[in-house]
Each structure stands twice: as C-alpha cells, then as structure tokens.
Amino acid sequence: MGHNTPRDTSPLVSVLTIDTMNxxxxxxxxxxxxxxxxxxxxxxxxxxxxxxxxxxxxxxxxxxxxxxxxQQPITFFRQVLALCSYPELLKDNMFPEDAKSRARRILQACGGSSLGAYSASQGIDCVRQDVARYIERRDGGVPCDPDNVYLTSGASDGIVTMLKLLVCGEGASKTGVMISIPQYPLYSAALAELGAVQVNYYLNEEKCWSMDLSELERSLAEARKHCNPKVLCIINPGNPTGQVQSRQCIEDVIRFAAKEHLFLMADEVYQDNVYAEGCQFHSFKKVLFELGPQYSNTVELVSFHSTSKCYMGECGFRGGYMEVINMDPEVKAQLIKLVSVRLCPAVPGQALMDMVVNSPQPGEPSYTTxxxxxxxxxxxxxxxxxxxxxxxxxxxxxxxxxxxxxxxxxxxxxxxxxxxxxxxxxxxxxxxxxxxxxxxxxxxxxxxxxxxxxxxxxxxxxxxxxxxxxxxxxxxxxxxxxxxxxxxxxx
Amino acid sequence: MGHNTPRDTSPLVSVLTIDTMNxxxxxxxxxxxxxxxxxxxxxxxxxxxxxxxxxxxxxxxxxxxxxxxxQQPITFFRQVLALCSYPELLKDNMFPEDAKSRARRILQACGGSSLGAYSASQGIDCVRQDVARYIERRDGGVPCDPDNVYLTSGASDGIVTMLKLLVCGEGASKTGVMISIPQYPLYSAALAELGAVQVNYYLNEEKCWSMDLSELERSLAEARKHCNPKVLCIINPGNPTGQVQSRQCIEDVIRFAAKEHLFLMADEVYQDNVYAEGCQFHSFKKVLFELGPQYSNTVELVSFHSTSKCYMGECGFRGGYMEVINMDPEVKAQLIKLVSVRLCPAVPGQALMDMVVNSPQPGEPSYTTxxxxxxxxxxxxxxxxxxxxxxxxxxxxxxxxxxxxxxxxxxxxxxxxxxxxxxxxxxxxxxxxxxxxxxxxxxxxxxxxxxxxxxxxxxxxxxxxxxxxxxxxxxxxxxxxxxxxxxxxxx
Missing domain, CATH: 3.90.1150.10 (Aspartate Aminotransferase, domain 1)
Structure with missing residues (x-):
C-alpha cells in the first residue's frame, strides 16, 4: 500500500495539511x-x-x-451606479441629467457599453484620465500622466502588487521593507506572504505619532546589517494612529529616501479625512515636486487611494487607484503584464472611483445635494x-x-x-x-x-x-x- | 557621493529596475x-x-x-443590481417583484443594508447558502456545506489563492503542479509568480483534446524525478481547446489522483457552455461522490465557478466562487485568514453570483424573460x-x-x-x-x-x-x- 493507493478506513493523510502548506x-x-x-x-x-x-x-x-x-452612501454615486448597471433607467425622468451624463460617459468607455465587459487591465482609459485631472487639481497643478495611473481593487491590491514587484533576493540580500510601527497589518501580512524582511520604524507617540528622522536612520542602519532595505512605506493620515504628518515631516522623509536610495510607498487613502485644526493633508507627490527637479526627477514614489474611506466609505466596491512616479519604463511594462494576469479590477469599482474624482461641479443639478x-x-x-x-x-x-x-x-x-x-x-x-x-x-x-x-x-x-x-x-x-x-x- | 546621495544630472539608477525586480x-x-x-x-x-x-x-x-x-446582459440580473445600488428604486413600480425581493434579501445580508459595506471575507452568508443549494441541485442532491464555499473575485482569484496555499519547498521537494497543455495561461503565470514547478501533461488532439491516463502517468513519473508533484489541474469544458470531458475520463482522473495522492483543482467556469450533441457537463464533485466513500471521503478537490462565462458573460463584475472538498480543517482556517487580508471580494460581484445561483423560478414574474x-x-x-x-x-x-x-x-x-x-x-x-x-x-x-x-x-x-x-x-x-x-x- 503506502501513499500511492486510496485509503478507505485508515486515518487520512491529506495532500494539503498545516505541515505541508506554504x-x-x-x-x-x-x-x-x-x-x-x-x-x-x-x-x-x-x-x-x-x-x-x-x-x-x-x-x-x-x-x-x-x-x-x-453612514449613508452619496446619492449621486449610487444613482450613477444604478444607471450604469441597468441602462434602461437612462430613459427614466427620475434621475438628474448630470448623473445620466456621467453614466453615459462611463458606459461609452466600456466594451459593448456594458459594465460586464473586461476593461483594460490598467483600468478604463477615461477613468484614468479623470484620476489624473483630480490629482492635478489636488496638487495645485503638478502634472499627472494618466499612463502613470493604475486602477486597483481597493488600495490593498495596489500595495500588494507593488510589494510583489519590489521583493527579491535571499539571505542578506533579501529585500527589506520599512514600515511604521504601529502599522496597518496588510503590510506585515503581505511581507510575510512574499517572504520579505519587515523593517520596523517606530512612530513617536509622545509627539502625536509623528515620524522622527533619527528613528528612520536607526531603523535603516540596523536593517542594513542583515537585509537589503529598498522600500519605505508611510501611511498618512495614519492608520491605526490617526495622525496627520506635517509638511516638514514629509519633506524630511523624501530627502531621507533620496539620500538612502529608497523606493517610497505612500498610503494616502485617508486624504479627505483630516479633522484637527491646523492640520492639512499634503500629498507626497506635491511635496516631492515642490522640492525641485533634483528630487522630482529621481525619487521613485507610488501613492495609493481608494473609494473605501473619506466621505464615500464604499468599501464593498473595492475601488482604488495608484499613481507611480519615476518608475523605470521596463518595470512599468512588467507591472502591466502582472496586472493583466488578473484581467481587470471590478468595473463597478472603477466606475465609482471615477465619480469620486469627477464629482458634481458647481452649476450641475446634483452639486448642492x-x-x-x-x-x-x-x-x-x-x-x-x-x-x-x-x-x-x-x-x-x-x-x-x-x-x-x-x-x-x-x-x-x-x-x-x-x-x-x-x-x-x-x-x-x-x-x-x-x-x-x-x-x-x-x-x-x-x-x-x-x-x-x-x-x-x-x-x-x-x-x-x-x-x-x-x-x-x-x-x-x-x-x-x-x-x-x-x-x-x-x- | 555614490548611491547614498540624490543624483541631479547624472543618469539615474532607480531602486526598482528590470535587474533588481522580483x-x-x-x-x-x-x-x-x-x-x-x-x-x-x-x-x-x-x-x-x-x-x-x-x-x-x-x-x-x-x-x-x-x-x-x-452579448446582452440578462435583464433580471441588471435590475437587481440597480436596485441594490440605489435602493430608492425599490419604491418604484417599474421593477418586477422577484427582482425587488432578491435585492431586499441581498441588502439585508449586507452591513448597514449597503453594497458599500465590507462583507465577511469568505463572502456574504446568504450568498454562500444559495451557492450551496445550487451545487446540490446541479449535482443531483450530493450535499454541499456552505462553509466549504468561498466567494472570489472571478475564478482567477480562487485559483491563485489555492495555488498559494499549496506551493512550498525548494529544489527537488518544490511543489509541482500538473496542468494540461494547451492550458489557460493564468495557470502558468501563477506558477511562475509563486516559483512552483509547472508539470505539463498533453491533451490528445487526435481524440478531440481528451485526457489520456497514460499521458498523466508519463507526466507524473517524469516530474517525480525533479520535483514534488502534488496538484492536478483540469479545465472542463476546456479552455483554450473547447472539449467536454466524458464521465469516464473524469472517473479515471479521480482514481488517478486518489492513487497518486494528488490534490485536484477543477476549473469548471464553462459548466453551462456545452453545445455538442452527446456531450454533457459532469462536475468533478458529482463523479467523486458517485465513486463512493472510499473516494468522496478522501480525495481533496476544489472546484471553481464564475459569473464571467456561460450565458451571463459578466466578466467586469469579477464574481466567482470555489467549493473545497475534504480540505483539512486547519488549512481551512489558514485559507480564511489568507482571504481576510484582502478584506472581501467586491460585493456587487457577490450579488451577481447570487442571482446566477438563485435565478428566477417557474411562477415568478421574471421567469419567462x-x-x-x-x-x-x-x-x-x-x-x-x-x-x-x-x-x-x-x-x-x-x-x-x-x-x-x-x-x-x-x-x-x-x-x-x-x-x-x-x-x-x-x-x-x-x-x-x-x-x-x-x-x-x-x-x-x-x-x-x-x-x-x-x-x-x-x-x-x-x-x-x-x-x-x-x-x-x-x-x-x-x-x-x-x-x-x-x-x-x-x-
């Protein structure tokens, strides 16, 4: 007998057990x-x-x-989603014109005018264009190329995809990824799954969970003894810690990344969730460009956003995008190949992402509501x-x-x-x-x-x-x- | 200078290049x-x-x-999706009662009655129950436990997740995964990404792309010389080859898997796409149970389905499910942990999956259409x-x-x-x-x-x-x- 014959009464040994699994x-x-x-x-x-x-x-x-x-969904978003799901409703008079025109625009960009068609793997073209314009407005005119925008299934998907590209090596040359402690456990989970080295830097609880340059330096020096730290992740506004990093702090982090040759990953999904007086959201990209071409032409940065947080809270749709800056063109081709294996992010989530970045404007019927x-x-x-x-x-x-x-x-x-x-x-x-x-x-x-x-x-x-x-x-x-x-x- | 200072005019060396990437x-x-x-x-x-x-x-x-x-979407599905997206429409008289009741049932199962809430990571409870009943009907009463059903983002997501659990080891003990040649390239792509060994078995083109037992044996014996083959993947009906495997063939494959201690992965996303006279879809699960407890209590099987194919063709929603059979309970706990890192599959896709497995019944207003x-x-x-x-x-x-x-x-x-x-x-x-x-x-x-x-x-x-x-x-x-x-x- 042995393991080459089926067992009937003897206790089972499965192929996949806790001892034989990954x-x-x-x-x-x-x-x-x-x-x-x-x-x-x-x-x-x-x-x-x-x-x-x-x-x-x-x-x-x-x-x-x-x-x-x-929390209630935004009426306009849901109207457009209903129109996109069942375009017969476009004939109905119950929906405002701006909702209808948004829905028509999205449907025209879909294969067969249907949310049921696959989109391009990087995301629907017109949605990426709308994302790019949103980023430009947000960042006071810093240019954004839609080719640098990738739609994702929530921010998690983008973060895991980027880490997947970045992680390699064995032993002392294994990729190290610096993450804040406390962190959002998606990061540690993704690093464990990829077999990368988690490099901890501690946020300063005494100073309202701010980032200390000296702590980044300590953490990096320590890590260099046993791995190859290549990536620095920041969550701002912070999860789980709720802080909003100052402009100065972001500038320091960018200079540090440039000096130490680190790839920056900025998790900015809470960009509209800023409450405290005197606090303001500064995107890493904007600060990077304000530091001048010495930085903006060299520092590699990816920023993540999502439909799940802010005032939308539409977690279930798994909408999101990432923008990559200064990414090597050969790597971009690899990234496109990698995301194409999963075909595309869910199209309703892409449509929702579009509404977030292309929301009702003054003068449109839905603006006031x-x-x-x-x-x-x-x-x-x-x-x-x-x-x-x-x-x-x-x-x-x-x-x-x-x-x-x-x-x-x-x-x-x-x-x-x-x-x-x-x-x-x-x-x-x-x-x-x-x-x-x-x-x-x-x-x-x-x-x-x-x-x-x-x-x-x-x-x-x-x-x-x-x-x-x-x-x-x-x-x-x-x-x-x-x-x-x-x-x-x-x- | 060197790599620890930012470069301004010199040619760039990025952190992430084709040479340093994964x-x-x-x-x-x-x-x-x-x-x-x-x-x-x-x-x-x-x-x-x-x-x-x-x-x-x-x-x-x-x-x-x-x-x-x-191809046109199924009207009923899209009506329910519109109702779920914008529940105000439930007050409207333009939708049939069965569409409204499906929408109410799904919304009741969602946090805050909203598609925008995260679902359980394994998928919405009532959807998994509906999937289980669908599988039981399809398989002539073979029981299905909703706890064995996991909703996924299309079938691709499920396939990659399962391979992720199964792959481990290095060198000669590295996991080998048997896939048909020709194959759907998601398999080879996922195996490459995971660093697993792809083990090819050839379909018999002369016999309408059927599976030959002797070829499976040849392929396995060959693979055992250099890796640890643990998994056998089958696509039925076949992609890209369009064949429908006979019941006899499926029985042979199951006996082979049992004898050789292989984990079976059955990609059955085309289960409604059977056209040729004399051909019929036989699910691996049904055949497994018909072979008796010696097989049905031991052989580990996972089967994948999706909203993207069949008569629905709703690729953009990324809906899908997998059913696992005879999976070790400790591994199931690990699987639930693993899928929870990505929070949940997109909820509109889950809702759509529910309609596919819980479609209009005789007597309901939408049945005829x-x-x-x-x-x-x-x-x-x-x-x-x-x-x-x-x-x-x-x-x-x-x-x-x-x-x-x-x-x-x-x-x-x-x-x-x-x-x-x-x-x-x-x-x-x-x-x-x-x-x-x-x-x-x-x-x-x-x-x-x-x-x-x-x-x-x-x-x-x-x-x-x-x-x-x-x-x-x-x-x-x-x-x-x-x-x-x-x-x-x-x-």
Missing part, C-alpha cells in the same frame, strides 16, 4: 479580522439564538467599515474624532493622542501587572487578553494594539470613530466603565 | 493580453487617427469577453460553435476539433517551412509570427497557440466564437483568405 502563508497575521472578530461573530450568533449576555448587541468598532456603521452630503459626513466624523479623544482622556489609565485624521483612535492603556501576568500565562498578548475580556463583558469589539505593533511594554487598542454619535457615546462610556473595573480587578 | 514576476507570461493584443490596441488608435489600413476595424477574437462582443434570454444566448453560442468548426475545416491546412463547449476554437494550422524559418530568424514563435501578420493585414486579433502551450512542431491559434454571427462569418472568411495567401506566400 509556510509563508502560515506566517501571515491579520488582526483586523483576527480571533477577536471571529469571537464577535460567534457572540452575535449566540445572541440571536437567545443566549443571555450582559449586553444585547455587539458593537464592531474594529474595522473602518463606514456603511456598516450607518452632493456637497451637503459630503460636508455632513466629514463634519460628523470630525465631531466624533474630537469626542472620542476627549472621552478616552477622561479615563484614568487611558491616554489618547488627538485623532487628527483617518478613522481611528489608538489610545495607550495602562494594564496592571497582575493582568499582564495572567495574559502571559494564557499565552496571550496582554492587550488581546484585555480586548477579549471587554468583548465578553460589554459586546464591544476592538482590535488589540499588538495586532498593529507597538513599543515593547506599551499596550493599546484601535477603535474606529465610525459608530453613530449616540452609540459612540454609549460605547465610550462602556469602555470607561470596563477599564475601571478591569483595573480594580487586577490591582 | 525575478519570478519577470518570468510571468500571459498571452491572452500579450504583445498581439497590445499591438491591436495600437492599431485601433491608428485607425481612429485616420491612418489607412487594409481594414476599417479590429475584431478582437482573443478573449472570452462576451458583452464586448455584443429570463429563460428566453438564457436560452437565446446559449443557442446562439451553440450555432456559432458549429459554424466556426465547419468553416475552419474548409480551409486547406487548418484542422479544427469540434467546439464541444466553452467559447473557443483552437485549430491546428500548417505553416510552411519558409514561414517557420523567417519567424525563428525574428526570434518569434511561428504562430506568433502568423497571428501578428494576420492582425496587420486583416485586423483580426487572435492568440497564438504558443501562448497556451502545444506539442512541439504543431501550431495553433485560439479564436473565440463570441462575435455576432455576421461578423463571425466575415471573420472566418478573412481567416480563410489570409491563411491561403500566407501559405502561397511562404511556399
């Missing part, structure tokens, strides 16, 4: 949908089945999923950012930096030694232990800081600011109560 | 959107700019892109399959197997020695040389057989049967004329 995949971790979230789904099921709990509902503050938290909806959403987010910071800072043992932008607070939590010890005995990160307890006792689902990385000996959680104001207040009150109880219990 | 990505090839298609796009541009050509239009018969070739549209599309495809085979076989030097299913013909073409020599002098595959010449002279865009793999010394092209009948006739007449002229020219 070890890089095994090394992947993704806390935003990790064990806490799986337990939350289970608890929801238990509640539906009538199990008694000290709460009646799970509040998921673990993920930046705006519509799931009650669009602006009202956009402003209301962003104002509400700004209010909730403030509220979250303020309420968390009233809790003894919790310290929260201002939520300057993005959609998250990432407060520092003091945990009693006894709790830390108990967590470690269970083989759990102390903040995982804390968050799991909070979930079981209050129904609030947060992500422990250990899922994003943090300085040794510090503990955090990430909480979105997305729940409706009333629910957010309730949630913050419950967090306060839980934290106080937890502290008492383990002191 | 070598696996460099090895990727994808003919379906390769150089021929890029040249076709260029020619279209030249035509628009008024350049004179011996033709007025490029006919793209290179890719299975039904809507781009004029739905069936009429579905039948018309499939009948027309059957007609065009027959037409293509017959017309190609009238050309001396072209031999075409029956197009039993899928959407392609893959005829054998005789090329004169002089043409083969000239192609080789240009460093081109002879059938690439032939197809490129055809494109320049006639505007017809086909994919050379070398892009899919073929027996040494044989030449083919892949041509879709999708153009509208009139255009298809014209195209086939032009192919005939071109082939005769080419043969004369190089004889």
């Amino acid at each position: 070890p890089n995949v095994k090394n992947v971790e993704y806390a935003v949908r990790g064990p806490i979230v799986q337990r939350a789904v289970q608890i929801e099921k238990e509640l539906r089945e009538g199990m008694k709990k000290p709460f009646t509902e799970v509040i998921k503050a673990n993920i930046g999923d705006a519509h799931a938290m009650g 669009f602006m009202k909806e956009r402003t209301a959403t962003l104002s509400l987010l700004a209010e909730k950012a403030k509220l979250t910071e303020e309420m968390l800072n009233t809790v003894p043992g919790i310290t929260c930096n201002p939520v300057q932008g993005a959609m998250y607070s990432f407060p520092n939590i003091s945990l009693p030694q006894k709790a830390i010890k108990e967590a470690k005995a269970l083989g759990q990160a102390p903040d995982m232990f804390y968050c799991m307890k909070m979930l079981e006792e209050t129904g609030i689902c947060l992500v422990p800081g250990s899922g994003f990385g943090q300085k040794d000996g510090t503990y955090h959680f990430r909480m979105t600011i997305l729940p409706p104001t009333d629910k957010l207040k309730l949630l913050l009150a419950k967090v306060k109560e839980f934290h106080q109880k937890f502290t008492r219990q383990y002191s | 070598p696996n990505v460099k090895n990727v090839e994808y003919a379906v959107r390769g150089p021929i298609v890029q040249r076709a796009v260029q020619i279209e541009k030249e035509l628009r700019e008024g350049m004179k050509k011996p033709f007025t239009e490029v006919i793209k018969a290179n890719i299975g892109d039904a809507h781009a070739m004029g 739905f069936m009429k549209e579905r039948t018309a599309t499939l009948s027309l495809l059957a007609e065009k399959a027959k037409l293509t085979e017959e017309m190609l076989n009238t050309v001396p030097g072209i031999t075409c197997n029956p197009v039993q299913g899928a959407m392609y013909s893959f005829p054998n073409i005789s090329l004169p020695q002089k043409a083969i020599k000239e192609a080789k002098a240009l460093g081109q595959a002879p059938d690439m040389f032939y197809c490129m010449k055809m494109l320049e002279e006639t505007g017809i865009c086909l994919v050379p057989g070398s892009g899919f793999g073929q027996k040494d010394g044989t030449y083919h092209f892949r041509m879709t049967i999708l153009p509208p009948t009139d255009k298809l006739k014209l195209l086939l007449a032009k192919v005939k004329e071109f082939h005769q002229k080419f043969t004369r020219q190089y004889s």
